[in-house]
Amino acid sequence: MECVPEKPAEAGSVLLVVDDYPENLISMQALLQRPDWHILTAASGVEALDMLLRHEVDLVLLDVQMPVMDGFEVARLMRGSQRTRFTPIIFLTANAQSRDAVLEGYACGAVDYLLKPFDSQILKPKVQALLEHQSNARALRRLSRDLEIAQAFNASVLENAAEGILVVNEDGRIRFANPAISRLLKVSVAGLEGVPLLDFLQKPHVPDWYESAIYHGYQRGETYRVHDAILRSAHDQLLPVTLSCAPLSGQQHAMVVTVLDMSEVCHLHQQLELQAITDSLTGLLNRRGFQRAVDALLMRDDVDAQLRVLLYLDLDGFKRINDSLGHEVGDHALSWVSEQLEQCARPGDILGRIGGDEFTLLLNVDEPQEAAQIAEQLIERIAVHQLIQGLDVSLGVSIGIAVYPGGETGLETLMRAADAAMYEAKRAGRQQYRFYDALISTQALLSPAHWK
Template identity: 35%
Template sequence: MTFNEKVNILIVDDRPENLLALEAIIEREELNIIKASSGEEALRFLLKNEVAAVLLDVQMPGIDGFETAEIIKAREKTRNVPILFITANNMESEHIFTGYSMGAVDYLLKPFDSIILKAKVDAFVEIYKVNQILKKQAEELKKQRDELENSYLTLSKTTSQLRISEELSNVISETSIDSMLIIDEKGTILKANPAVEMAFGFEEAELLGKNIHLLFSEPSSLKSVKSMLEMISQAEKIQRNGKLKELMATKKDGSLFPAEIQVGKRFVQDKCIVAITIRDLTNQKQYEETITHMAYHDWLTNLPNRRNFNDEINRIIPVAKKVQEPFALLYVDMDHFKFINDSLGHLIGDSALQEMAERLMNCLREDDFVARVGGDEFNLLLPNTNRDEALEFAEVILEAFKQPFFIDRFELFITACIGISVFPFDGEDAMTLIKNADAALYRAKEQGKNMYKVYHSGMNLQSFRSFNLQNDLRKAIEQNEFFLVFQPRINIATGKVTSAEALIRWKHPSWGNIFPAEFIPLAEETGQIVEIGEWVLQEACRQNRAWQQAGLSPIRMAVNFSSQQFLQKDLVETIAQILDETGNTADLLEIEITESIVFKNEVAMTQTLKKLRELGIYLSMDDFGTGYSSLNYLRHFPVHSLKIDKSFIQDLSNNSQESIAFIQAIISLAHSLRMSVVAEGVETTEQLNVLTDLHCEEIQGYLFSPPILANEFEEFLLKNKENPHLVEEKTTEANINLHQIMRADSQGVKL
């Protein structure tokens, strides 16, 4: 006898996409897939129809999966319908235990394996067909009871055995990835699925008849298993909250692994069956450890990250207070690391950071701690370390960075600045210590590269001032707080003013006059230097045009450019537009650049300079001799003149033969390359005489005039026109006073 009717399979899930996915996996010609989006809808269908199996989602609004299963099992008509729970990976053990106590055949965890799901459903369908055939056979036997009584009794016995076998197959799924056991109330193992051998190394034959204690020999785990068996023997039904804590399971070779256990208990024909599911948590534990490590460590260097550092400093502060020991916080920042990324790329930069982290690690003592807290920023904690020891440790770090970094095919020289604060003198909480170490780092970077500074209370005032200046810079142009001063340049041969250098000043409403040495680095740090530089260029060209319209002889106006300005893609177009708007010709504009700007990106800079020269703009290299000049590159740069730095000019007053020889070499070099020479910082007649003998073309300095306001510069031009013999002319009393006020310009930053 065969069964040819379509078989009903009921799938229950509140999410339509899950229903469609399940239907797609198990659908075949002989099946009639019934979809229900809630427990209520599923129960209404079961009132009128028979099904081979129910695929039931646990978590649903309204009646959830457990309640639905409880109602199904309570009804005589549906109590033997196989229920396959489908749930998420993070189901806790009490939920899985509850499902088995409700009569669940098995669990499938999302995302489930489609092959396993289809195999299970096929098995349920085959069992259902067998049951339906048996029902039909029973009906026929009932009609033929008299002549087939013996056959009926045999069939009843077969049906009874089939029911026991069916219940056993409901408890142990041969396709489960978890280890599953059938035990009696005393803990004797009656059956094991194939996953047991994979997890424990025991074959099923080795376990049958043995107590489950064999798999949990670790003392605390064994105690828990014994308590579980006592609970099973005493409880008629295991409650939903009967969750066991995590245990250590024992393999055949004696090794241990973390495991989670779920227990289900049922009575089948007055026989107690206890189902044990054992889940290996090894992979889950490793995954959790990996996630935790990632959360507290830097992905690039594998050092502790900022979160880890904050935990560590907050851990050691109470310890240091208790034992009354100091500790030091070192804030380390790489000097100009951004240029490595910008010029060589982030892959080289990342490799350099890894090498930096390695060198810092090699500097550490046994209990020291280092973390990467930013792009090129590292924090170090030095327990039981006073101020003097912290300074010695900073020296160790700077010494470690003296050796070059060999990255790929590049040899890099990378230095660092360090800010130091010491507990409890510089702060008794993490926030204060970090803030003060940062303030010390800021002061170290202000003083140059490869420096370290220890915090002192005056740094907070300077940091407060710098913070306010950074904010006020954003509105200084709008509120007309900037102004220009002009310093004339004199042609030695004629004594006439040939050009002038425009220099910016800031009249702050609260702090008074602020020199460029203080606010230009802040503008470069915040990126406002481009806007400020454009204002200087616009104002210098406007003022030069105003002098021309006033009838003064045209002179060339020199303007300093920063490296960030040269990074602008439309720099040449912007300069051309400003010249056009102010009515100036290109030959009356001079752009001063420093060696450091040029040699950061020789190729790009050379192209830009050539475009500016093609416009007719005069180009000069400022502070020549203070950088890392390459004569090979210099001959390719399209500059018109070199400016000798004032530091070399100052030594001429002492008749320093080395300085004279050096300046003579610069002048000879310039003349051989068809460049003129400007000496800046000329303050004495002795300096002027030497420069004259060395055939320097132009001079600039306090001997003739400090930087002065526009109206004073106009008067200077008129006097120079009337009497160009400035070598014999003394500076006026007004100039002397102005010289005293603005002498700080000689040490300032230009723009």
């Protein structure tokens, strides 16, 4: 028999009465009449099987002796069907059955035998008890099916969740891991079970599980979050993540740890940060990036004995290029100049483009004369005719040089000094360099008055 959907619980109970005598069917309908019971009738075994195919029946009252197909055969066919194998059957008979016949009936799946004529005070309570049992069984099957669906749904959620999910026992060992955290840590799901969470936690540093903020939060029944945690994968890769550790309710004695991979976010943040400190045309540090890099260097506690010397460069003739040849040629010229600067810079030097045609270079030297030599190289490199996009371009550069005097002098003061020296080089005829006197006081640096 093919299966059809179960009827709703509010539809009431359905009884099928099978008897080859019409008068018996009429009397049974009258006897079993109740608002919450729906009575179906069949006059033969074949008709009964047809009714069972088209209706969901809660109880069958089945006559034993019928032509063509008796009640035993109907019962055997019912028990062979997945749909009706558990439907209760009460055999009805007008004759007392032999012991063998009774045993055969029970073997076919009968739950009771009733002799005709029936006493309503006996029949109806038996029918009601069987229907209540059937209703409870159906509710249990429905609950079991709903539970299986819920379990399958939860398993699917855990299986397909993009976030890593761990269940960690109160002793700090992993009880459950989903595929996402397995992929993140490069460890199989089975390989994670039973392993201490601290084996993967790089930051925050937790030397003892029971002294950790994670465990203390679990004891208080609170959710503990770490937004800048770092996990270490099985391949020793450091992974920036956000952790959320929430206690499970009841007697689980565990917490659920949600792991959100922040690698892409951190990478995006680094890209945005890089864009914020980088000149988009030349790829050099912009003013903000140059200032940050130099400040970090000058504020180091382990500054060595080398001198810090700042070169402030301004191109000669660049405005003429922009005005006569256009900004596109001007951009190509700036890119070419930045390449010359990069070729002259050495490891540890800091190079930047801080304005339209203004560049800065912080050098680490043993003596100021090294800065003069590099300035001469730059003047020589840049003061040549170049073909840019088929056009003859002539450039030059004027350079001001200031030596970092130490103490509390900051980059802004140093840049003002180098800028003033650069303007002195321009007044002296361009395409040359000038030193600002590094021996004058910090106050004197604000007004360029002394030159070497």
